[in-house]
Amino acid sequence: MSSTAVHTTVMLHEAVDALVHDPDGTYIDATFGRGGHSRLILSRLSPAGRLIAFDKDPEAIAAAAEIADSRFSIRHEGFAQLGDLPPASAAGVLMDLGVSSPQIDSPVRGFSFRFDGPLDMRMDPTRGESVAEWLAAAEVQQIAEVIRDYGEERFAGPIAKAIVARRQEGRPVSTTTELAELVAGAVKTREQGQNPATRTFQALRIFINAELEELQQVLSASLGVLQTGGRISAISFHSLEDRIVKTFIAQQSKEVYDRRAPFAPPQPMRLKALGRFKPSAAEVSANPRSRSAVLRVAERTEVPA
Incomplete structure (x- = not known):
């Protein structure tokens, strides 16, 4: 099977529904893949809205060339580079973590034991x-x-x-x-x-691919680029990823007191958890690869002056 295999975007509507709250805003698709989430985000934006995507995979960059929309741009970079964007410039960040079906189903990429191919696995x-x-x-x-x-x-x-x-x-x-x-x-x-x-x-x-290290970096960077009220919408596919996302949201959803200055006001919470979601039974039946997916959503509560 070639790398042109059809990719079914997991939790497509759930992730985008949770993400897009301002049609005039600038959004970030941190993992473009084959563009399922990006296309739906663009359909929700006004002419003033913008979408910036990231992806390491040259095949994903080639697929992005099919999107003829002046509101859209993509960067051939890992999502850890998200921190290079201007502070408080984004209304939302979407992260669809892990490996895509075209990558898995391409023998030359070496991601799957189901096909004989070179042992590569690089995104x-x-x-x-x-x-x-x-x-x-x-x-x-x-x-x-x-x-x-x-x-x-x-x-x-x-x-x-x-x-x-x-x-x-x-x-x-x-x-x-x-x-x-x-x-x-x-x-x-x-x-x-x-x-x-x-x-x-x-x-x-x-x-x-240093996936967990990059995930920690992009979560931290997202705090800097999100506006007040901006959303994080993150889809994980295994426990290690989900644990990092869950822990990050929990840590940033608390007021932090400095023990060295007990009378100083606490550092305010920076995120508010909006929920944890799983794919529907119908989606799992239609796309078994979605069964392990977990979507976590959080909202930026304040941006430092």
Whole structure:
């Protein structure tokens, strides 16, 4: 299957309904993908509204060229660069996290164990090193830590040892099939219905793209670019992402007191949580990949002078 596979946007209306509250505002689609959310946002904006999108993937940038709308622009950058935008300039930031269906379904991208292809997994294949290149040099302990911390894989140690042992035999892991078969041999038990390689592939993808670090950066940056009343609408697809979003919103939804100055007024809360949402049963039935999605929405409560 090619990278032109159809992408079904997850929680499309829920995310955009929660985001767009001012049709004249400037909005940010931090992860353009194939533009499902962007197109719906544009349909909700007035002629004065604006939409700025970000994406690392050159194929996403090419897809964005199909949008002939003067209100729209896209940047070939990771969403951590959102902080370069002017302070208090945005009415909302949408984050559709994780990997898109066209990326998963393209064998040459190396994201999925369902297709045999080069073990790459980079969101932007023009920059940085691939998973295969990293595995060709990393130590057992490094590999085990990545698979354990980002994949929550209890067999991380045996998997890492198997990867390095194969490399020492002169057969470094270079394809998705090779890695999936190696993991299957090292994992003794697995949840029913889950491929043994699922957690390892997730971990290596998250690590090689620094996904969690960038998520923390973009959440912090969003506070600076959002106007008072501006919204964050974030869709997560696994517990590590959702935990970061949930924790960030919770921390920013409290007044903060300085213990060194007990009589000073507290730093006011900067966000107000507006809710947590899951896809409907009908959406999960039509698009099984949506079943793990969690949408969290928050509103900017104040902007420092």
